[in-house]
Amino acid sequence: MSLLNYFKKSKPNTAQLAKERLQILVAHERTQRNQPSYLPELQKELMAVIKKYVQVNQDDISINYESDDEQETLELNIVLPDNV
Amino acid sequence: MARIIVVTSGKGGVGKTTTSAAIAMGLAKKGHKTAVIDFDVGLRNLDLILGCERRVVYDFVNVINGEATLNQALIKDKRCDKLFVLPASQTRDKDALTVEGVGKVLKELKKTFKYIVCDSPAGIERGAHLAMYFADDAFVVTNPEVSSVRDSDRMLGILSSKSQRAEKSETPIKEYLLLTRYNPARVKLGEMLSVDDVQDILSLHLLGVIPESQAVLNASNSGTPVILDEASDAGQSYSDIVDRYLGEDKPHRFIDEEKKGLFGRLFRS
Ligand SMILES: Nc1ncnc2c1ncn2[C@@H]1O[C@H](COP(=O)(O)OP(=O)(O)OP(=O)(O)O)[C@@H](O)[C@H]1O
Ligand SMILES: [Mg+2]
Numbered sequence: 247m248s249l250l251n252y253f254k255k256s257k258p259n260t261a262q263l264a265k266e267r268l269q270i271l272v273a274h275e276r277t278q279r280n281q282p283s284y285l286p287e288l289q290k291e292l293m294a295v296i297k298k299y300v301q302v303n304q305d306d307i308s309i310n311y312e313s314d315d316e317q318e319t320l321e322l323n324i325v326l327p328d329n330v
Numbered sequence: 331m332a333r334i335i336v337v338t339s340g341k342g343g344v345g346k347t348t349t350s351a352a353i354a355m356g357l358a359k360k361g362h363k364t365a366v367i368d369f370d371v372g373l374r375n376l377d378l379i380l381g382c383e384r385r386v387v388y389d390f391v392n393v394i395n396g397e398a399t400l401n402q403a404l405i406k407d408k409r410c411d412k413l414f415v416l417p418a419s420q421t422r423d424k425d426a427l428t429v430e431g432v433g434k435v436l437k438e439l440k441k442t443f444k445y446i447v448c449d450s451p452a453g454i455e456r457g458a459h460l461a462m463y464f465a466d467d468a469f470v471v472t473n474p475e476v477s478s479v480r481d482s483d484r485m486l487g488i489l490s491s492k493s494q495r496a497e498k499s500e501t502p503i504k505e506y507l508l509l510t511r512y513n514p515a516r517v518k519l520g521e522m523l524s525v526d527d528v529q530d531i532l533s534l535h536l537l538g539v540i541p542e543s544q545a546v547l548n549a550s551n552s553g554t555p556v557i558l559d560e561a562s563d564a565g566q567s568y569s570d571i572v573d574r575y576l577g578e579d580k581p582h583r584f585i586d587e588e589k590k591g592l593f594g595r596l597f598r599s
Contacts, residue, residue, distance in 0.1 A: 261520045
């Protein structure tokens, strides 16, 4: 083992860390930017409608948009409170 | 057919102007009539890098506003008679460039030029948008560093959705990666993203890697595009990039550390 390797061992590989962080971030931002622009408005209106019937918070509703070559899917997830 | 190349990045200070000057000079030296346009309204700098700052009389905005003809505003390079520079305006009016105005100027340039290189300002605002809007090819200048890679990806999204080609559903802009300020020694130590890392993330066609080089500062000090420093690593790298862009098959250089002397060998892993 050379002198250099000795020092190398003590340092974390920050490039690897950078790559992993970027891969996650870029994948996330790519799906975000392909989302239809009406999504935030839709989310707000849905929220208003649901609130008429059940007591939920903003965090309890999530909308996921995904698309591939074949289809676009809109997934609506509502976490209902325990006492319903 | 003329081709419009945008040199873009999103992030500032990564080497767009250095690259624009180098490749425009490179294309011109290959015998292609080339115009290079500074889109950085208010922050004109391409003229300095090309060493023609004292010959600026009219600028891009003067031409758009009809205050000067294109021929009056274009500055012919003293070293290469195929290269012409259209300087940016120093106005503080950010709305000085319009889609119609830019479109009109580019259309006229296309009649007589083979390549039109657009040096984009940083950011994703008006200037950057107009610089890429009419492009056929995009040179995405990226540094091996997290924020630059992220911004490049952001720019790729804009190129594929906000350009004229995207709006008219034509063949998309051809995108190329230019990885610059690369330091093979730091890559080897695991301190810097490698070419492969960046390509894994961006999935772009690699046009070339430009090393971090002292030649770049020397070149800008003297107003000489670094590609004219034929002995320098950065100069050679930009020459390769021009050749590859023109269809030549050249192996990539400057990706690995140069051979070391005795001292280096002692420390080699
Ligand atoms: N390969 C390189 N090696 C060393 N220094 C470089 C290299 N490329 C660019 N630089 C330096 O980086 C700085 C920024 O370069 P440049 O002006 O070309 O960037 P830019 O992307 O046009 O910036 P802006 O976003 O402000 O327009 C300059 O000081 C330049 O000398
Ligand atoms: Mg610049």
